[in-house]
Amino acid sequence: xxxxxxxxxxxxxxxxxxxxMKIRSCLSAILLFLFFSASSSEQNVRTERISGSAGDVLEDxxxxxxxxxxxELPSKYNKKLLQxxxxxxxxxxxxxxxxxxxxxxxxxxxxxxDEADWFYTPIYPTCDLTPTGLPLPFKSPRMMRSAIQLxxxxxxxxxxxxxxxxxxxxxHDFGACFHYQEEKAIExxxxxxxxxxxxxxxFGQRNHVCLDEGSITIPPFAPPQKMQAHFIPPDIxxxxxxxxxxxxxxxxxDPEGGYYAxxxxxxxxxxxxxNPLFDISTDHPTTYYEDMQRAxxxxxxxxWAPWSPRLVEAVVFGxxxxxxxxxxxxxxxxxxxxxxxxxxxxxxxxPELDTILTSIxxxxxxxxxxxxxxxxxxxxxxxxxxxxxxDAFHQILNGLARKLPHDKSIYLKAGGKELNWTAGPVxxxxxx
Amino acid sequence: MKLSVFRLSYWNRRGSSFRSSPSLDHSxxxxxxxxxxxxxxxxxxxxxxxxxxxxxxxxxxxxxxxxSVTNLYTxxxxxAGSGGVSQLLRLKPLETATNSTARKNSRVVVGxxxxxxxxxxxxxxxxVLRAHQLLVRVQKEQKSMYGVRSxxxxxxxxxxxxxxxxxxxxxxVMHSLMLVPYDLVWIVVEAGGITNETASFIAKSGxxxxxxxxxxxxxxxxxxxxKLETKMRLHALRIVREKxxxxxxxxxxxxxxxxxxLFDEIQTVKWFGALSIGILAHSGNADELSSVLKNEExxxxxxxxxxxxxxxxxxxxxxxxxxxFNTQPxxxxxAVYIDEKAAVMPxxxxxxxxxxxxxxxWKESVDEKPAWINYLSLLDDNEEIDSPLSLVxxxxxxxxxxxxxxxxxxxxxxxxxxxxxxxxxxxxxKSPLEITVPSKRTPWPDSSSELPAAxxxxxxxxxxxxxxxxxxxxxxxxxxxxxxxxxxTS
Numbered sequence: 001x002x003x004x005x006x007x008x009x010x011x012x013x014x015x016x017x018x019x020x021m022k023i024r025s026c027l028s029a030i031l032l033f034l035f036f037s038a039s040s041s042e043q044n045v046r047t048e049r050i051s052g053s054a055g056d057v058l059e060d061x062x063x064x065x066x067x068x069x070x071x072e073l074p075s076k077y078n079k080k081l082l083q084x085x086x087x088x089x090x091x092x093x094x095x096x097x098x099x100x101x102x103x104x105x106x107x108x109x110x111x112x113x114d115e116a117d118w119f120y121t122p123i124y125p126t127c128d129l130t131p132t133g134l135p136l137p138f139k140s141p142r143m144m145r146s147a148i149q150l151x152x153x154x155x156x157x158x159x160x161x162x163x164x165x166x167x168x169x170x171x172h173d174f175g176a177c178f179h180y181q182e183e184k185a186i187e188x189x190x191x192x193x194x195x196x197x198x199x200x201x202x203f204g205q206r207n208h209v210c211l212d213e214g215s216i217t218i219p220p221f222a223p224p225q226k227m228q229a230h231f232i233p234p235d236i237x238x239x240x241x242x243x244x245x246x247x248x249x250x251x252x253x254d255p256e257g258g259y260y261a262x263x264x265x266x267x268x269x270x271x272x273x274x275n276p277l278f279d280i281s282t283d284h285p286t287t288y289y290e291d292m293q294r295a296x297x298x299x300x301x302x303x304w305a306p307w308s309p310r311l312v313e314a315v316v317f318g319x320x321x322x323x324x325x326x327x328x329x330x331x332x333x334x335x336x337x338x339x340x341x342x343x344x345x346x347x348x349x350x351p352e353l354d355t356i357l358t359s360i361x362x363x364x365x366x367x368x369x370x371x372x373x374x375x376x377x378x379x380x381x382x383x384x385x386x387x388x389x390x391d392a393f394h395q396i397l398n399g400l401a402r403k404l405p406h407d408k409s410i411y412l413k414a415g416g417k418e419l420n421w422t423a424g425p426v427x428x429x430x431x432x
Numbered sequence: 433m434k435l436s437v438f439r440l441s442y443w444n445r446r447g448s449s450f451r452s453s454p455s456l457d458h459s460x461x462x463x464x465x466x467x468x469x470x471x472x473x474x475x476x477x478x479x480x481x482x483x484x485x486x487x488x489x490x491x492x493x494x495x496x497x498x499x500s501v502t503n504l505y506t507x508x509x510x511x512a513g514s515g516g517v518s519q520l521l522r523l524k525p526l527e528t529a530t531n532s533t534a535r536k537n538s539r540v541v542v543g544x545x546x547x548x549x550x551x552x553x554x555x556x557x558x559x560v561l562r563a564h565q566l567l568v569r570v571q572k573e574q575k576s577m578y579g580v581r582s583x584x585x586x587x588x589x590x591x592x593x594x595x596x597x598x599x600x601x602x603x604x605v606m607h608s609l610m611l612v613p614y615d616l617v618w619i620v621v622e623a624g625g626i627t628n629e630t631a632s633f634i635a636k637s638g639x640x641x642x643x644x645x646x647x648x649x650x651x652x653x654x655x656x657x658x659k660l661e662t663k664m665r666l667h668a669l670r671i672v673r674e675k676x677x678x679x680x681x682x683x684x685x686x687x688x689x690x691x692x693x694l695f696d697e698i699q700t701v702k703w704f705g706a707l708s709i710g711i712l713a714h715s716g717n718a719d720e721l722s723s724v725l726k727n728e729e730x731x732x733x734x735x736x737x738x739x740x741x742x743x744x745x746x747x748x749x750x751x752x753x754x755x756x757f758n759t760q761p762x763x764x765x766x767a768v769y770i771d772e773k774a775a776v777m778p779x780x781x782x783x784x785x786x787x788x789x790x791x792x793x794w795k796e797s798v799d800e801k802p803a804w805i806n807y808l809s810l811l812d813d814n815e816e817i818d819s820p821l822s823l824v825x826x827x828x829x830x831x832x833x834x835x836x837x838x839x840x841x842x843x844x845x846x847x848x849x850x851x852x853x854x855x856x857x858x859x860x861x862k863s864p865l866e867i868t869v870p871s872k873r874t875p876w877p878d879s880s881s882e883l884p885a886a887x888x889x890x891x892x893x894x895x896x897x898x899x900x901x902x903x904x905x906x907x908x909x910x911x912x913x914x915x916x917x918x919x920x921t922s
Binding site for chain 1: 543544
């Protein structure tokens with residue numbers, strides 16, 4: 001603490017010249033600057049602050065910048081689904097449930113819909129799981145449609161903008177296209193009723209039908225407590241060069257190869273299975289999280305969809321993510337400079353992956369590790385219970401706040417209609 | 433479920449795109465001859481695929497109907513599931529009706545992609561080297577970020593003397609110290625005065641050394657030996673005080689084994705720390721161990737006692753007592769003389785288990801010196817100190833190291849050769865060996881007639897390493913030897 005001499009600041013000289021005053025004010029400014037720089041350099045670990053394209057947005061506080069109104073839907077849309085299958089709370093699409101819980105108790109929530117900037121519909125479309133735990137999206141369009149019919153008939157806010165100031169959390173494989181197969185998803189496109197709404201989704205790929213212009217990409221849900229229980233001391237040396245655990249061939253759904261991951265994962269396996277620098281296999285080790293903390297690079301290749309929870313795990317454990325997915329849009333891309341944190345490899349360059357990774361200059365790698373060590377980066381990727389400042393919930397609210405104020409043109413004239421309520425496959429029109 | 437739907441849809445799409453080609457523009461209404469024809473073709477292709485083992489229809493349609501082939505990869509590979517060889521091709525993007533409604537043009541195509549395999553699968557050695565350099569650099573950075581903040585100099589005190597096993601022990605200690613990443617000062621105190629032998633040995637280390645001579649010779653009994661070693665260590669502490677060496681002082685007996693984590697751990701000492709030592713008194717003789725255990729089990733059915741000497745803590749991580757090596761089972765069988773074949777017992781509190789801040793020894797009262805430290809005069813040679821604990825007034829203020837003594841970071845073991853055993857000075861054989869003993873079987877079949885001519889009797893002054901020695905000095909027991917035999921203490 002630099003003690004500012006009180007006499008210096010408090011003295012009221014009656015006979016000093018203006019030059020004297022100027023010198024004193026300059027000196028005090030310098031002292032203040034030194035004081036602040038000294039206190040900020042006290043950080044024990046040398047981390048770098050992330051400044052995104054919009055400045056230091058990760059630490060923005062959304063409270064006060066927006067108001068969200070949460071619709072009251074009957075529990076068959078949310079609570080009953082959860083009661084039927086509590087596994088929905090732990091799989092990677094659990095963000096929709098936790099977002100609802102967060103908004104219910106958040107200070108941005110308002111009970112007066114007339115002053116709300118954004119409207120949230122608490123619906124869990126991915127909570128329909130097979131016995132093995134995979135979500136089936138076949139009923140989701142109908143459920144969504146029935147929910148929208150409900151809110152449009154009970155409240156006037158949907159009809160006045162046709163949903164342009166509403167947002168929905170759709171964390172499924174291909175977002176609001178509601179299908180797990182890419183071709184089918186492309187065929188269906190985004191649900192017609194949601195075309196004016198803002199979608200908060202995990203899927204992101206440039207120039208793709210299922211990614212709308214104004215969507216907010218979020219990370220998939222990864223259980224924070226489980227990950228935090230596996231932390232190892234940071235001075236354990238990182239001795240694995242490249243690490244990956246997961247499937248390379250999906251023999252159940254793609255026996256010939258070439259479809260799964262667009263052949264990229266298979267290429268990784270075939271080219272590097274004998275390379276001692278690459279620790280890759282299909283094992284499910286119990287020390288998966290600990291191993292990630294002992295690796296420098298963690299591969300995050302695409303699967304059936306381009307996103308994966310590996311990105312979140314890599315960021316939390318300080319392993320540089322190597323993203324192999326063409327044209328992917330990463331979470332919070334407008335706030336987090338992913339180019340400076342991860343390594344992007346085109347799918348066609350996978351056979352040269354070892355050359356690419358070893359030719360990265362040392363300084364660049366050390367800088368990426370310092371950026372990853374920044375705790376605000378890790379916080380932004382997680383959905384902790386209860387919510388903490390700077391976490392993914394707040395980043396979503398920040399993203400929504402950045403889209404305000406709404407353009408006047410979203411408000412339709414009386415009786416105007418933009419959406420086609422009968423568009424889409426016939427099966428979607430059946431009531432749910 | 434997914435597979436069948438997938439394949440069906442894929443085939444449908446291929447079929448529909450094919451059907452929408454100029455010649456055929458029927459609506460699909462059943463048994464028109466062309467549809468039957470295509471069904472037959474489809475069946476044929478399926479049969480051929482069954483026989484060949486890969487999707488033959490893909491190939492045919494691709495070659496027939498694709499207009500441009502980009503990047504044809506024909507590297508064959510054995511697919512994981514099927515046994516046959518399949519060719520992997522990049523198929524054109526599906527130009528179906530659905531895609532044409534898309535406003536944007538995606539660079540990434542949906543469908544089947546080739547699996548790219550480079551022709552030379554082995555890693556480039558230069559890249560491997562670079563990767564290892566990267567690993568080293570990252571680990572160095574980790575160490576500087578999360579490791580010890582400002583490392584202090586390590587001052588190591590080692591008492592030694594010239595004997596057969598000196599080279600063995602000193603090599604181990606020397607190499608451990610050479611690996612220590614911090615600044616180091618090695619104080620070697622030698623009983624019997626400074627000799628060239630020891631001096632040349634430690635000069636090989638490249639470390640900063642202080643070689644002190646101590647005028648007494650090492651006695652033969654273990655008890656006297658321990659006392660002399662204590663005196664030698666105190667002599668070293670005197671030098672530390674005189675020279676005002678600053679750092680962390682540790683005692684590395686030359687017969688101990690140290691782990692590298694030990695040196696990282698002692699950097700955390702503020703004033704006086706205590707470590708856990710693993711006592712390997714059992715090593716060497718398995719019969720000894722089993723007899724000891726049997727005796728113990730006869731008395732009470734307990735497991736053998738833990739061979740650790742060090743601090744012990746309660747559940748709130750506070751020092752409450754000491755683990756001592758239980759010498760009871762060995763009461764009758766401990767070695768008294770250096771070369772007895774019995775177990776050597778450690779003294780109650782080995783010096784090597786204690787680490788102290790060298791400022792505690794300085795003469796002038798340093799400001800931060802805690803009140804619970806005794807002042808050692810160190811001037812008097814007759815000062816009887818049996819363990820470093822006499823430096824402390826209040827033993828509970830000691831800092832237990834290695835997560836409260838749970839981690840064993842060094843090991844104690846005394847292995848020595850017979851007191852009269854000889855070894856070539858500097859371990860260099862300068863003159864030819866004095867005694868040659870014919871081996872029972874020579875490896876060369878034609879030399880059986882020529883026995884080596886130089887079978888001389890042992891001269892009185894130069895004796896071989898214990899072989900055929902009949903005379904021994906004084907009070908030692910006689911044992912019959914055949915060949916070289918070194919008594920280990922077990």
